[in-house]
Amino acid sequence: MSAFLWGSATAAYQCEGAWNEDGKGQSNWDVFCHSEKNSINPATGDTASDHYHRFEEDLNLMAAGGQNAYRFSIAWTRIIPNGTGVVNPEGIAHYNAVIDACLARGIEPVVTLYHYDLPESLFVAGGWENRRTSDAFCAYAKACFNAFGDRVRTWFTVNEPNYDTLCCYGIGNYPPNIKDLSRRWRAMYHMLLASAKAVTAFREGAYQGMIGLVSDSYAIEAHSDTPDYQEAKRLADLFYNRSVNDVAVLGQLPTELIDKLRSEGQILDYLLPGDQEILAAGKVDMLGINAYDRMLVKPCTTSQTSLSTNNTGTADSSNETNIAGWFSVDEDPTTQKNAWGMELYPKSIYTLLHQLNDRYPNLVFMITENGVGYRDQLVDGQVHDTYRVDFLKGFVNWTLKAREEGCDVRGYFVWSTMDLYSWINGYAKRYGLVYVDYNDNCRRIPKDSYYWYKDTIAAWNQKEGR
Numbered sequence: 001m002s003a004f005l006w007g008s009a010t011a012a013y014q015c016e017g018a019w020n021e022d023g024k025g026q027s028n029w030d031v032f033c034h035s036e037k038n039s040i041n042p043a044t045g046d047t048a049s050d051h052y053h054r055f056e057e058d059l060n061l062m063a064a065g066g067q068n069a070y071r072f073s074i075a076w077t078r079i080i081p082n083g084t085g086v087v088n089p090e091g092i093a094h095y096n097a098v099i100d101a102c103l104a105r106g107i108e109p110v111v112t113l114y115h116y117d118l119p120e121s122l123f124v125a126g127g128w129e130n131r132r133t134s135d136a137f138c139a140y141a142k143a144c145f146n147a148f149g150d151r152v153r154t155w156f157t158v159n160e161p162n163y164d165t166l167c168c169y170g171i172g173n174y175p176p177n178i179k180d181l182s183r184r185w186r187a188m189y190h191m192l193l194a195s196a197k198a199v200t201a202f203r204e205g206a207y208q209g210m211i212g213l214v215s216d217s218y219a220i221e222a223h224s225d226t227p228d229y230q231e232a233k234r235l236a237d238l239f240y241n242r243s244v245n246d247v248a249v250l251g252q253l254p255t256e257l258i259d260k261l262r263s264e265g266q267i268l269d270y271l272l273p274g275d276q277e278i279l280a281a282g283k284v285d286m287l288g289i290n291a292y293d294r295m296l297v298k299p300c301t302t303s304q305t306s307l308s309t310n311n312t313g314t315a316d317s318s319n320e321t322n323i324a325g326w327f328s329v330d331e332d333p334t335t336q337k338n339a340w341g342m343e344l345y346p347k348s349i350y351t352l353l354h355q356l357n358d359r360y361p362n363l364v365f366m367i368t369e370n371g372v373g374y375r376d377q378l379v380d381g382q383v384h385d386t387y388r389v390d391f392l393k394g395f396v397n398w399t400l401k402a403r404e405e406g407c408d409v410r411g412y413f414v415w416s417t418m419d420l421y422s423w424i425n426g427y428a429k430r431y432g433l434v435y436v437d438y439n440d441n442c443r444r445i446p447k448d449s450y451y452w453y454k455d456t457i458a459a460w461n462q463k464e465g466r
Helices: 028-033 051-064 089-104 120-124 132-148 161-171 181-204 227-250 255-263 275-281 347-359 386-404 448-464
Strands: 005-009 069-073 108-114 154-159 210-215 286-290 295-298 306-308 320-323 327-329 364-369 409-415 434-437 443-446
Touching (some): 005 108, 005 364, 005 448, 051 089, 051 443, 069 154, 069 409, 089 108, 089 132, 108 132, 161 181, 161 210, 161 227, 161 306, 181 210, 210 227, 210 364, 227 255, 227 295, 227 327, 227 347, 286 347, 347 386, 386 409
Parallel strands (some): 005 069, 005 409, 069 108, 108 154, 154 210, 210 286, 286 364, 364 409
Antiparallel strands (some): 306 320, 320 327, 434 443
16 A cells, blocks of 8 residues: 555635635635625634635644645635636645645645635536536636646545535535525536546546545444335435445446436436546546544435534534435434534444445545534643544544555545634634634644644554654
8 A cells, every 4th residue: 555644634715714815706605604694603714714824834733743644625716716717827826835835844735626615606607506617617627737736646626525515405504505405416416527527637637646536425324224224224325425426436327316316206407418428437546535424324204305404513403314205314322422413433434434445446545534523622722622532533543444454545634734614613613633713813722632643643654664
């Protein structure tokens, strides 16, 4: 196996700030966060963690912590402000500086091209429901490959096609804030088509390195092994995992998914002649896995689909997933959860890696995100986040066990490098290895988890003789 990447991850809108500087265009999140629709935790990413101006300070902390890789996303609106057309030289210059700063510190830049922030001009033209967005994305990807492909060796096309579109068109808490799963399937399909087109462009350009897609995949489990529970597991796997991973890895939309959607009376007019060839040509080299928790499922007994999520971390908000004709998400009363209802179950990554490895033998995997959100407290200049250390330690150990048993895992990235804007959750839900004091000019303060991660990496390097 190749050298293991130990790093942490961010996304442009969540950490950069500088939302209207240096020729950057507006994204759907810029507009949404400044609108009345942003009502759950009304905050914006205007400043966020101010990473745009402080990336060298953040990279110094990563290097001092022994991290040898940094996964970050490029803001499409900095490269092509209007989504299509002229490339912005100031945006190119910024990411050139970030990449060069990474390399100067022995940190491998791992670049994600799209992480939720769509240029507003494309969003108002239909966003990912509009097939033309996939062509615009491919042109944007080519601009990035041309500008940065001489130094970036690890690329990811799209981040979380499943979770992104589920929030946009299922839960309805991300723009365009709609509850219509038929529109979700259309948007997700065009994301996957865009990814395939970008992968083909990468190969046609003969760029060095590997390219993949980031999937929020889940170990699918159930309390019972009866036929109806087994069917719920099969459908949940299709809904969350195979709908994305089969397309990215095998180059084809699962026949079972097409049949299921047609049985519901959905119009699949977006599946066009010639698409299969595009998808087959755009198979990924590797699969990024954003691993947080498992999906414990049961048969859905209601005729109405209902989806909600806890974005406040309070008892009066809850998570609910009932997808009529598919499955419901179950609860395990014996496991610990955080305030937002996320189950703390590290073994899920071990189960997931083996499930994926069985389905896609010989595929390269990378844990592109793993972390847990808490209301961290700064006390006497320190953050003692033992809960995060315990969570991450469990996931790291189970990941390495799966690796030892034959799953080709090439890297592990903590979410997140520093505290940042957590989308609809605002700023109270913190994930970072480094605390950001938003009341003191975004001052950086490494947490206990930062030092634990540093020691973990050092122990690994010593074991491997590096």
